[in-house]
Amino acid sequence: MDKFYTITELTREFGVSTRTLRFYEDEGLINPERRGRTRLFRPADRRLIQEILRGRRIGFTIAEIRDIIRVYKDPPGEVGQLEMLMAKVSEKRDELRQKRRDIEETLAELDNVEEACLTRLAEIGVGT
Amino acid sequence: MDKFYTITELTREFGVSTRTLRFYEDEGLINPERRGRTRLFRPADRRLIQEILRGRRIGFTIAEIRDIIRVYKDPPGEVGQLEMLMAKVSEKRDELRQKRRDIEETLAELDNVEEACLTRLAEIGVGT
DNA sequence: GCGAAAATTGACTTATACGTAAAAGTCAAT
DNA sequence: ATTGACTTTTACGTATAAGTCAATTTTCGC
Incomplete structure (x- = not known):
């Protein structure tokens, strides 16, 4: 191939x-x-x-x-380098977990936004 | 207050x-x-x-x-605006879900990276 | 009401992640 | 050999999201 x-x-x-x-x-x-x-x-x-x-x-x-x-x-071959890398990995992992929380919260908020839109649409629809 | x-x-x-x-x-x-x-x-x-x-x-x-x-x-007061907004919300939601998947996958990968580091460290430790 | 510390503003600079334009090279098919 | 579609390199440009700097106010503690 x-x-x-x-x-x-x-x-x-x-x-x-x-x-x-x-x-x-x-x-x-x-x-x-x-x-x-x-x-x-x-x-x-x-x-x-x-x-x-x-x-x-x-x-x-x-x-x-x-x-x-x-x-x-x-x-990396050096112990120091490896440890630095692992520290970075750990940091990144925390960051990603934070991001995941942020995403959950924002998804929930987007639901609110959507609901607000629907409510507003219904109001307008009824009024006219 | x-x-x-x-x-x-x-x-x-x-x-x-x-x-x-x-x-x-x-x-x-x-x-x-x-x-x-x-x-x-x-x-x-x-x-x-x-x-x-x-x-x-x-x-x-x-x-x-x-x-x-x-x-x-x-x-927004206009129906058109509301619908545009809802489309945006929907788009953002898809994007966030994709991001959440990306995060899950990357978290898994970071685990691999860490494991690789630990293995390497063990090798070095044994060798010396 | 005074002087240090904090806050404001505007202008300029920075870093990241490409975009864009120009000019030439590649390659397959006609 | 030429066309057309694609690719390459180099170099400069751009947008976003602030950071930096310097020159003023403004405020706070006494």
């Missing part, structure tokens, strides 16, 4: 621009192969992009996403 | 700068009273700031936060 994707195939699949994928490469998040100058994206690259976009959706910065990715490719 | 807060009390409580709160005022998110030129923040303003920061944490833009806030203050 040895399937690969072109850059535009992936931009279409994920709804991002070519600029975005090249930017991610510049930032060292992905490293597609080349045939001449043209990028060849392998399934592994594709999965990586999915991860990057997931990180992006929850508000991670490029640097943070890079840190997470790096653990897999190139796990 | 008629308690109020100064701007710095709130910056300390919420860990933001005075410039940030003034920025939110410029953007029409809050409207603290004035005694002379000095802002007086009432409990209602304080709650509003909590909401704004919650919105910020989950990645809403200022404009989106403003839209949500406006519904309470000044619910």
Whole structure:
């Protein structure tokens, strides 16, 4: 098989621009192969992009996403580095839990907003 | 009672700068009273700031936060406006649910990262 | 009512995450 | 060899959400 994707195939699949994928490469998040100058994206690259976009959706910065990715490719060898990373992971986890709470609360609030809209619509409907 | 807060009390409580709160005022998110030129923040303003920061944490833009806030203050009177708002609410809800999924997945991944770190640490520890 | 501390304003700067334009290269098909 | 669709690189531009700085007020404690 040895399937690969072109850059535009992936931009279409994920709804991002070519600029975005090249930017991610510049930032060292992905490293597609080349045939001449043209990028060849392998399934592994594709999965990586999915991860990057997931990180992006929850508000991670490029640097943070890079840190997470790096653990897999190139796990740090020094104890100090490992401990720093674990501290960061712990911090991120707290942050994500906070975010999850925020989302729950905001979802509840959106329900209120919707209800307020419906009430208002009913008022208008009755009045006319 | 008629308690109020100064701007710095709130910056300390919420860990933001005075410039940030003034920025939110410029953007029409809050409207603290004035005694002379000095802002007086009432409990209602304080709650509003909590909401704004919650919105910020989950990645809403200022404009989106403003839209949500406006519904309470000044619910739209036209049917068209109401329907537009409800469509937005629905969209936001989908977005938040996606984000919640992303967070769950990333939390799971952070567990993996941590485990990888621990394994690596154990290896190093044994080796030396 | 005075002086330090706090608050205000405006103008400018910053960081992140791309967008956009220009100019040239690639490649398959005609 | 040319067309057309796609891709590349480089370089500069932009929007959002504040931060920084400096120059004034304003307020508070005594």
